[in-house]
Amino acid sequence: MFDIIFYLFAFITIGSALIVVTARNIIYSAFSLMLTLFGVSGIYALLGADFLAVVQIMVYVGGILVLILFGVMLTNKITNVEIKSGNRNIAVSLISVSVLSAILFSVLLGTNWKETNSQIPETTLFGIGELLITKYVLVFELLGILLLIALIGAATIARKEE
Amino acid sequence: MLTEFGKIFVFIVLSLVFVVISVFAAKLIRPKRPTTEKLKVYECGENAEGTPWIKFNIRFFVIALIFLIFDVEVVLLFPWALVYKSYGIFGFLVGAIFLILLGIGMAYEWKKGDLNWDRPKISPPVIKKENN
Numbered sequence: 001m002f003d004i005i006f007y008l009f010a011f012i013t014i015g016s017a018l019i020v021v022t023a024r025n026i027i028y029s030a031f032s033l034m035l036t037l038f039g040v041s042g043i044y045a046l047l048g049a050d051f052l053a054v055v056q057i058m059v060y061v062g063g064i065l066v067l068i069l070f071g072v073m074l075t076n077k078i079t080n081v082e083i084k085s086g087n088r089n090i091a092v093s094l095i096s097v098s099v100l101s102a103i104l105f106s107v108l109l110g111t112n113w114k115e116t117n118s119q120i121p122e123t124t125l126f127g128i129g130e131l132l133i134t135k136y137v138l139v140f141e142l143l144g145i146l147l148l149i150a151l152i153g154a155a156t157i158a159r160k161e162e
Numbered sequence: 163m164l165t166e167f168g169k170i171f172v173f174i175v176l177s178l179v180f181v182v183i184s185v186f187a188a189k190l191i192r193p194k195r196p197t198t199e200k201l202k203v204y205e206c207g208e209n210a211e212g213t214p215w216i217k218f219n220i221r222f223f224v225i226a227l228i229f230l231i232f233d234v235e236v237v238l239l240f241p242w243a244l245v246y247k248s249y250g251i252f253g254f255l256v257g258a259i260f261l262i263l264l265g266i267g268m269a270y271e272w273k274k275g276d277l278n279w280d281r282p283k284i285s286p287p288v289i290k291k292e293n294n
Contacts, residue, residue, distance in 0.1 A: 005171070042171075045167040045171075046167075050166075050167065051240075051241070053167070055237050058233060058236075058237060059230070059233055059234060059237060062233065063226070063229065063230035063233045063234075064230065066226050066229075067223070067226050067227065067230060070222050070223045070226050071223065074220060074222070074223055125240065125241050125244055126241075126244055126245055128241040129240075129241030129242055129243075129244045129245035129246075130245050132238070132241055132242055132256075133242065133245060133246060133249050133252075133253050133256055134249075137256055140238070140242070140256060140260060141256070141259055141260060141263075143238060143260075144235075144259065144260040144263035144264060145263060147231055147234060147235055147263070147264060147267070148263050148264065148266060148267045150231055151228065151231045151264075151267035151270075151271065152267060152270055154224075154227045154228070154231070155224070155227075155228070155270070155271055155274065155276045158220070158223065158224045158227060158276070159274070159276060
């Protein structure tokens with residue numbers, strides 16, 4: 001049962017990722033990216049990473065995808081230009097992709113995957129929260145500062161020049 | 163025994179199956195007599211005019227950008243909100259400092275007018291007096 005659902009999510013992820021790169025219309029790419037991100041979050045949920053799965057949906061599907069769609073729709077002079085994507089630099093990208101996948105595969109085969117017999121916890125939220133308050137409290141506050149910088153930077157770049 | 167995510171998954175599958183079955187059953191049952199009027203794009207009875215690819219207001223993008231940052235902030239606050247009570251005043255202060263930092267950002271945006279909506283400037287018509 002676990003395997004069936006895992007392969008279902010894997011199929012959704014890879015299939016929609018294929019559509020993302022092959023679709024001619026960029027809007028179709030953006031919408032199939034949503035399915036890809038959903039599939040990844042399903043795999044997270046299957047692996048017991050409940051917090052990560054919810055964050056994936058909240059931030060990626062709810063935020064970043066909307067941002068991408070707005071970016072497409074905001075593109076200047078969209079009425080005169082056909083928003084389509086094509087293939088370019090096939091040889092170069094083929095080389096770089098094969099090198100990247102060779103590295104990934106060597107890491108995948110060379111890693112010592114740890115196995116435990118412990119039960120998957122009901123929720124990982126409490127553990128994450130305790131770590132955020134005790135061990136990683138400085139990181140937590142630094143994240144606040146990082147977000148503040150991102151907020152001010154984004155607003156400054158997006159602001160109209162006077 | 164289903165986990166909570168398993169229950170959500172069952173709901174998602176059921177809703178997909180429901181949509182697929184109802185759409186295909188309707189396709190089997192209904193008569194099909196298309197006319198040009200029926201095949202037109204429906205736009206509240208008006209004839210559709212021009213392309214739907216219009217340029218959106220840039221404000222949408224800025225608001226979405228600001229939303230995304232506060233979204234990440236909320237994500238980080240969830241685990242904190244669950245456990246801070248067991249750490250007393252220290253746990254509270256950790257989250258309070260985090261929230262104050264983001265509050266500074268919010269105040270900055272507000273003061274700088276990044277949350278205001280860009281409206282086209284309305285110039286009222288002026289009747290010019292002719293000097294004779």
